[in-house]
Amino acid sequence: MMETPAIQARGLVKKYGSVVALDGVDLTVPTGTVLGLLGPNGAGKTTIVRILTTLLRPDEGTAEVAGIDVLAHPGEVRRSLGLSGQYAAVDEYLTGFENLDMIGRLYHLGRKASRERARELLAQFNLEDAGNRPAKTYSGGMRRRLDLAGALVAAPPVLFLDEPTTGLDPRSRTEMWAVLQGLVSGGTTLLLTTQYLEEADLLADEIVVIDHGKIIAQGTADQLKSQVGGERLEVTVTDPATLEAASRLLTPLGVGAPVLAEHQRNLLMPVSGGVSVLREALRLLDDQGIGADDAGLRRPTLDDVFLTLTGHAAEVDDDDPAEAQHQTEEVKA
Amino acid sequence: MSRLDVFADAAVVAKRNLIKIKRVPDLLVFTTLSPIMFVLLFAYVFGGAIDPAGGGGGYREFLIAGIFAQTVVFGATITGAGIADDVQKGIVDRFRSLPMSPSAVLAGRTLSDVVNNVIVLVVMGLTGLLVGWRIRTSFFEALWGFILLLVFAYAISWVMAWVGLIVPSPEVVNNASFVIIFPLTFVANTFVPLDTLPGPLKAFAEWNPVSAVTQAARNLFGNTDPNPLAPHPTAWPLVHPELYTLIWAAAVLIIFVPLANAQYRRSTSR
Structure with a gap:
């Protein structure tokens, strides 16, 4: 069912x-x-x-x-x-306790149950110390x-x-x-x-x-x-001057053209094949003596999805x- | 939901509003300070000019009921501003999402404003006594005078409650209501004898309910006879000021209680 x-x-x-x-x-x-x-x-x-x-x-x-x-x-x-x-x-003029107590009364929980519930919630939300201060503060x-x-x-x-x-x-x-x-x-x-x-x-x-x-x-x-696409390889090179070279070197590994962000010394490229691509990329960079500060596989963010x-x-x-x-x-x- | 819930819920809402008076006493101080200022200004600045023979003493006696009426009518704007504020801050959204009686929010608000008006009337009454105002009738007649003032103010509160729900912010309530309330409370017998007004204004003032409630209070406090500033009126509303006041209050409530409640059910925060 x-x-x-x-x-x-x-x-x-x-x-x-x-x-x-x-x-x-x-x-x-x-x-x-x-x-x-x-x-x-x-x-x-x-x-x-x-x-x-x-x-x-x-x-x-x-x-x-x-x-x-x-x-x-x-x-x-x-x-x-x-x-x-x-x-x-x-209500900023009521204390935290009074706010919750009022809502309890308006749910018709009754006087006693409303107060108990208010205290319980203040404790649960870490507001016990502030419970008797107006919410304005x-x-x-x-x-x-x-x-x-x-x-x-x-x-x-x-x-x-x-x-x-x-x-x-x-x-x-x-x-x-x-x-x-x-x-x-x-x-x-x-x-x-x-x-x-x-x-x-x-x-x-x-x-x-x-x-x-x-x-x-x-x-x-x-x-x-x-929906937006698969994973991307992201590499940040140490020396901005080597970014072009790194891009030429890594392009064959990708399933699409790399995007370069010069200021961030950054290269982003759609890939498929997971970790083996990353390993291969690092080996190629190493062979050519191009230093990298960061390298990794990135999944698209929801920002990418939205865009x-x-x-x-x-x-x-x-x-x-x-x-x-x-x-x-x-x-x- | 039982019928009694309306009263229980309204009491909870009223209590909440009264806590605000306690926490922000400035509000009450300023709502009472301005009428006190009015008493002193009118009694001592205009009093001598209006009533030269009596040195202003007779005028002061004449004046107090008028100031009472003006103050409780102005007090109704607090209702409107308070509700507009609740709408703006999303508190009305919270109330409307609760399984409470939907009429209780406005009922509670107008109820707490009656309490507010009682406090203000006490402070002003004491000020009046200091400047020479006296009650010359019995306790019960005076009490009935105060009750009429409160009933009239309660009706105006519902008008303001409705206004508070349709305007975008509390500031607008104040500005909008001043445009209506100033002429309503000044083109009346509140501060000057009606005979001094030119024709059309006099006719308006005679049928103005603020004049009637003022006249009723003046009669019931014994401040009309033998005061030369308050000759026996001839216009029907002022000959029957208590009845005319009650008719107005009833008519306003019959129209604006359902209107404000319907508006409340539709309102959401901006």
């Missing part, structure tokens, strides 16, 4: 006037897995999250979360989901953790995180990843949106790449990378007219 997926969406369409924010999106997230929704600003990621978390009604399509119809029974769905939005939605990373803790108050089986690490410094980001990995190992189903390819690569079982409201690719990180699929890099594009339109429409809505 097939288990009901934790999240299932069919043909989601959302239009803001003439701007199509979502153009027929299908998603399936099996229970206990992580789906990474990857795309630039304005691609439609947040719109998907808002529809699945009952904040927004789609113009067309159906969606189920935890087996419950999102459009027909929004109230029931809300009991089964946790949402942590793009901006940490913590928290660092960005602490606020995000508190916001995530807020999404977990009712221990929901399905968790939606909209860009959980946007705006965090690298250390806080790594900490957040560890927290999320812990949750997933506990069995939580997670849908997260991100602009960071590294994040999707690290956390997601399956990645859906979305651009202009459409799914343009999906699969595991490895599958997506292999290949969309024709543009996964850069934050604040001037995206679709996103701007999207925002003004929502204000009016």
Whole structure:
């Protein structure tokens, strides 16, 4: 028997006037897995999250979360989901404890259970010491953790995180990843949106790449990378003057022309054959006395995937007219 | 979800808003400082000119109910600004994703603003007593006067709640509401006797609900008779100020409670 997926969406369409924010999106997230929704600003990621978390009604399509119809029974769905939005939605005048206690009360956990749960989560998210300070005094990373803790108050089986690490410094980001990995190992189903390819690569079982409201690719990180092509040989020579010579020497080993980056003393070339090619390359360089600082086989990154699929890099594009339109429409809505 | 959840949830939201007053007392200080300033300015700067014979004493008595009305109406902008702020910060998104009663966020917000208004009225009442204002009626009549002021302010809070949900930022709430609230509270019997106003303005002022609530409070505090600045009005709303105030409050609530709640269900952060 097939288990009901934790999240299932069919043909989601959302239009803001003439701007199509979502153009027929299908998603399936099996229970206990992580789906990474990857795309630039304005691609439609947040719109998907808002529809699945009952904040927004789609113009067309159906969606189920935890087996419950999102459009027909929004109230029931809300009991089964946790949402942590793009901006940490913590009340900065309340203490960390008060924030979580309030959310517990609004989940109708009861006074005593709300307090216990708040203390438990503060401990779990390493906020015990800061629990009695107003959230105003928290660092960005602490606020995000508190916001995530807020999404977990009712221990929901399905968790939606909209860009959980946007705006965090690298250390806080790594900490957040560890927290999320812990949750997933506990069995939580997670849908997260991100602009960071590294994040999707690290956390997601399956990645859906979305651009202009459409799914343009999906699969595991490895599958997506292999769509772009196989491995590459990367060599960094010690002396920039030898880069040309190294290139002439190694070209016969490749399945495509090498790309040279003079400033980085770098050579990148598609190859096939794995480690034996690398070994051969190193022997050839050695024979000719060309010194190398670094050499290795590189698999394509998700950045390469994105560039290949969309024709543009996964850069934050604040001037995206679709996103701007999207925002003004929502204000009016 | 039971019906009682609305009240329980609204209480939780109201408590949250009141904690903010506790944590940022500056807010309350500034909302009370400006009416105190108004009392002092009007009583001592304009008072002498308006009421030369009494040296401003009679005017001060006349003035206080007007300042009360103006202050509680201005206080409603706090509701709008607070809600716009919650929308902007994504807190409304969080609330809307919870299995709480959807009406509770606005109910809680308007409830906490009543508490805010009570505190402000107490501070202003004390200031009024210091400058010579007196309640010349019974305790219950005065209490009914204060309740009318609060009921009227509560209705305006719902208008502002709706405004707070449709504008893009808290700053806009303040600017937008000033454009409406300034004429509403000044083209009235709040600070000057109506007889001094030119024809069309006088007609507007007579039917202005702010005039009615002011008149009602003045009557109930016993600040009209025998004050020469407050002759017996002839316009219907001011002859029946309590009824007219309640009709307005009811009409505003009937329109704006559903309107604001419907807007809330559709709003998301920007």
